[in-house]
Amino acid sequence: MSFDYADLAATAVELLADFGMAMTLTRPTDIPATYDTATGVATPVGPDTYTVTGIKLDYSVREIDRENVQAGDQRVYLSTDGAVPPKPGDTLTIGSDVFRVMRAGNLSPAGVDLLYDVQVRR
Numbered sequence: 001m002s003f004d005y006a007d008l009a010a011t012a013v014e015l016l017a018d019f020g021m022a023m024t025l026t027r028p029t030d031i032p033a034t035y036d037t038a039t040g041v042a043t044p045v046g047p048d049t050y051t052v053t054g055i056k057l058d059y060s061v062r063e064i065d066r067e068n069v070q071a072g073d074q075r076v077y078l079s080t081d082g083a084v085p086p087k088p089g090d091t092l093t094i095g096s097d098v099f100r101v102m103r104a105g106n107l108s109p110a111g112v113d114l115l116y117d118v119q120v121r122r
Helices: 005-019
Strands: 021-027 034-036 041-043 048-058 074-079 091-094 097-107 115-121
Touching (some): 005 048, 005 074, 021 074, 048 115
Antiparallel strands (some): 021 048, 021 091, 034 041, 048 074, 091 097, 097 115
């Protein structure tokens, strides 16, 4: 008997849409600045920004090991619906707070992405 993970993925997207909040994922660009030889001015290329939906949770005391997970770190579950996968080096703005992405993975049973599990730090 097989399980329909696609149905579960749709439920995860729906729950995060209903109970989550909009956040901004910002990724530094790998594109070098453009240089105008006539003016001698280099114009930097700005970072890429994406609107994502998620929820922010506290880590439990048991999960804080002061090495990988530090006091004050937060766990964020992000919807996979139209989102780019977060990665270390990105920032996540939640309300007026800006967090650095320390670790990012996805919950993906049987190859079906349900949500992104992200560890963030101020």
